[in-house]
Amino acid sequence: MMNSYRINLTLLNMDCGLDPLVRALNVVRRGKVNVKAITVSFNRDAVNVDIYVEGVEDEVNWVCNKLNKLYDVANVSYTASISIPKAQALLMGERNG
Amino acid sequence: MVVRAVDALSDEIVKMGIDEIFGIPGGQIMPLFDAFYGKDIKIFLFRHEQGAIHAADAYGRVTRKPGVVLVTSGPGATNLATGLANAMMDSSPLVALTGQVPTSVFGRDAFQETDIVGLSMPIAKHTFMVKKPEDLVPMFKAAYRIATDGRPGPVVVDIPRDVQLSEVKEVRGEDYVKVSYKGIPEPDLGLVAYAVKLLMEAERPVMLVGGGVCWSNATEEVLTVAEMLWMPIVTTLPGKNCVPNNHPLFMGPAGMHGRVEADAAIMNSDLVLAVGTRFSDRTVGDFREFQRGRRIIHIDIDKSEIGKNVKPSVGIIGDAKATLRMMLELLPKAAVKNEQFVNWLRSIKEAYEKFRETSDMPGFAPWRVLKVIREVTPPQAIVATGVGSHQMWSELHWDVYVPGTFITSAGLGTMGFGIPAALGAKVARPNVPVLDIDGDGSFQMTMQNLALVREYNLPIIVVIFDNSTLMLVRHWQMLLYGRRIIAVDFQANPDFIKIGEAYGIDGVRPSNYDELRSSVARAIRNNEPLIVDVTIDRERDLVLPWVQPGKWLGEVVLPEGFKVNLRYGDA
Numbered sequence: 008m009m010n011s012y013r014i015n016l017t018l019l020n021m022d023c024g025l026d027p028l029v030r031a032l033n034v035v036r037r038g039k040v041n042v043k044a045i046t047v048s049f050n051r052d053a054v055n056v057d058i059y060v061e062g063v064e065d066e067v068n069w070v071c072n073k074l075n076k077l078y079d080v081a082n083v084s085y086t087a088s089i090s091i092p093k094a095q096a097l098l099m100g101e102r103n104g
Numbered sequence: 105m106v107v108r109a110v111d112a113l114s115d116e117i118v119k120m121g122i123d124e125i126f127g128i129p130g131g132q133i134m135p136l137f138d139a140f141y142g143k144d145i146k147i148f149l150f151r152h153e154q155g156a157i158h159a160a161d162a163y164g165r166v167t168r169k170p171g172v173v174l175v176t177s178g179p180g181a182t183n184l185a186t187g188l189a190n191a192m193m194d195s196s197p198l199v200a201l202t203g204q205v206p207t208s209v210f211g212r213d214a215f216q217e218t219d220i221v222g223l224s225m226p227i228a229k230h231t232f233m234v235k236k237p238e239d240l241v242p243m244f245k246a247a248y249r250i251a252t253d254g255r256p257g258p259v260v261v262d263i264p265r266d267v268q269l270s271e272v273k274e275v276r277g278e279d280y281v282k283v284s285y286k287g288i289p290e291p292d293l294g295l296v297a298y299a300v301k302l303l304m305e306a307e308r309p310v311m312l313v314g315g316g317v318c319w320s321n322a323t324e325e326v327l328t329v330a331e332m333l334w335m336p337i338v339t340t341l342p343g344k345n346c347v348p349n350n351h352p353l354f355m356g357p358a359g360m361h362g363r364v365e366a367d368a369a370i371m372n373s374d375l376v377l378a379v380g381t382r383f384s385d386r387t388v389g390d391f392r393e394f395q396r397g398r399r400i401i402h403i404d405i406d407k408s409e410i411g412k413n414v415k416p417s418v419g420i421i422g423d424a425k426a427t428l429r430m431m432l433e434l435l436p437k438a439a440v441k442n443e444q445f446v447n448w449l450r451s452i453k454e455a456y457e458k459f460r461e462t463s464d465m466p467g468f469a470p471w472r473v474l475k476v477i478r479e480v481t482p483p484q485a486i487v488a489t490g491v492g493s494h495q496m497w498s499e500l501h502w503d504v505y506v507p508g509t510f511i512t513s514a515g516l517g518t519m520g521f522g523i524p525a526a527l528g529a530k531v532a533r534p535n536v537p538v539l540d541i542d543g544d545g546s547f548q549m550t551m552q553n554l555a556l557v558r559e560y561n562l563p564i565i566v567v568i569f570d571n572s573t574l575m576l577v578r579h580w581q582m583l584l585y586g587r588r589i590i591a592v593d594f595q596a597n598p599d600f601i602k603i604g605e606a607y608g609i610d611g612v613r614p615s616n617y618d619e620l621r622s623s624v625a626r627a628i629r630n631n632e633p634l635i636v637d638v639t640i641d642r643e644r645d646l647v648l649p650w651v652q653p654g655k656w657l658g659e660v661v662l663p664e665g666f667k668v669n670l671r672y673g674d675a
Contacts, residue, residue, distance in 0.1 A: 019283070029225060069408065073408045079283070080284060
């Protein structure tokens with residue numbers, strides 16, 4: 008059954024580079040989930056990423072297991088998501104015209 | 105002491121005991137090549153980067169240490185792409201060091217600039233872009249460790265030229281690099297106990313062995329568990345390399361180009377104990393049918409493989425050896441053995457062997473060619489293959505006696521893998537005969553690397569199954585596309601014997617099996633390289649048995665004239 012989920016990722020941050028984030032997104036784009044929104048914040052040591060997706064739980068779990076294999080992923084988890092954060096939803100709406 | 109970053113790295117590489125590297129130099133990697141000048145390290149200069157990385161891949165499979173490949177930026181780096189994907193799919197450890205344009209011109213489309221880190225992310229286990237000279241040594245060490253951490257795989261380290269040439273005052277430790285190592289998960293005892301319970305309840309359990317068994321060094325445990333329960337052993341293509349093929353419980357690889365007795369074992373099983381396999385569509389065919397009416401126990405070191413293609417009754421995340429040892433502790437010593445089931449499967453095996461012994465085709469029959477070569481090849485000899493019908497015949501008819509001696513491109517199916525893989529294996533094991541079972545299509549994709557045979561004294565024996573076509577594609581065109589043969593037949597192949605001559609390698613085009621046998625035996629005895637061009641009739645080179653993609657094993661197409669009942673209990 009399709010549901011909404013929030014995947015929370017903590018990436019190790021070296022030199023404020025984008026590589027860990029891009030690597031993680033490469034995994035997500037191969038998963039059978041629809042991405043609804045992404046928020047990213049860079050701290051000194053870590054990058055925190057929330058990915059809001061729609062999909063069946065098995066697929067979300069598979070994406071998380073794949074993410075967990077990455078060597079710059081310190082932590083990954085997912086929770087059922089009630090709704091996409093408003094700011095992100097607005098941005099998406101604007102982009103989609 | 106102040107040294108160039110590349111000097112610090114080359115010193116470290118030598119200190120780590122890495123004494124053989126594969127590669128091709130170019131502008132942006134020249135500083136690192138220069139740093140190896142006069143050092144105690146041997147660099148094997150390939151004729152194409154794809155060859156160098158396949159050699160590093162095979163070297164890693166044989167030595168169980170990461171092979172190291174060293175190339176320049178741009179085309180040098182992009183030529184690694186196939187090799188990276190190949191190593192990733194077959195879980196082979198290697199480290200690829202690529203030169204990069206100076207950081208000052210990043211993104212400016214500088215000469216030979218390519219974002220190899222971006223390009224390789226989805227096809228490598230990990231990638232590093234070295235931005236600071238003091239990071240070079242710790243990043244290489246981390247890459248080397250990651251390549252064999254948990255499930256093995258390829259790691260890329262991209263090094264801009266200015267970083268290579270910059271001076272470093274101190275070499276940072278490996279801990280400086282932020283990496284979340286995965287290690288080897290401990291199997292869950294409760295799940296193992298439950299798996300043992302299911303095994304004891306099963307009437308016709310079958311073990312499915314994948315390539316993970318080799319990496320885990322779990323052959324002995326696999327055989328002990330199988331023998332305790334008298335459980336037939338079926339394999340994937342890489343799994344064929346992990347158990348002695350002459351073991352009485354060995355039924356061979358299952359699936360698209362598998363053995364009928366292996367397909368029959370899975371079809372009639374009520375439980376499959378799958379060890380170190382990702383359940384490739386090539387092995388299983390129809391996933392839904394595979395899961396119907398049988399329990400599945402899946403052991404794998406990689407959590408993301410559990411439930412990926414097949415939903416198991418029990419999924420155990422752990423090293424194959426450790427998990428099977430745990431199982432052995434829990435298995436009762438006097439377990440019930442279903443000898444009747446195994447005997448039935450062996451009767452299928454014997455019937456198929458007998459059929460192949462008596463069936464023939466004009467010229468050379470691929471299965472007989474392999475049998476003749478096997479007769480004169482020592483058990484510990486290493487065999488690499490290309491990709492094509494010769495590979496599938498090898499899957500069916502090459503007997504692996506010593507685990508770890510069969511090297512093939514299983515997951516990616518990379519044509520051209522054979523020659524460089526054989527060269528890499530010969531570098532790793534110079535005192536062991538190394539053969540490349542190849543096809544004429546596959547051979548021509550990387551044959552320029554034959555130059556290394558004489559240059560570095562790497563006497564490999566290349567047996568070309570020469571059917572002047574891309575036979576597996578032709579096979580599909582014949583059976584799935586109504587014989588609409590297009591763009592597969594070679595009208596003007598080169599003379600492979602003359603190709604060999606050009607590289608200083610003797611060649612033979614045998615006219616009968618005795619000539620084939622004696623020429624291969626002589627080359628092995630004298631440790632001499634040889635090219636054997638075996639002419640095979642493409643009209644008759646259909647690799648059968650064959651299961652159509654996506655179909656269930658029961659729909660196997662058998663060779664003409666061979667009949668067998670694949671339903672246990674009906675016979």
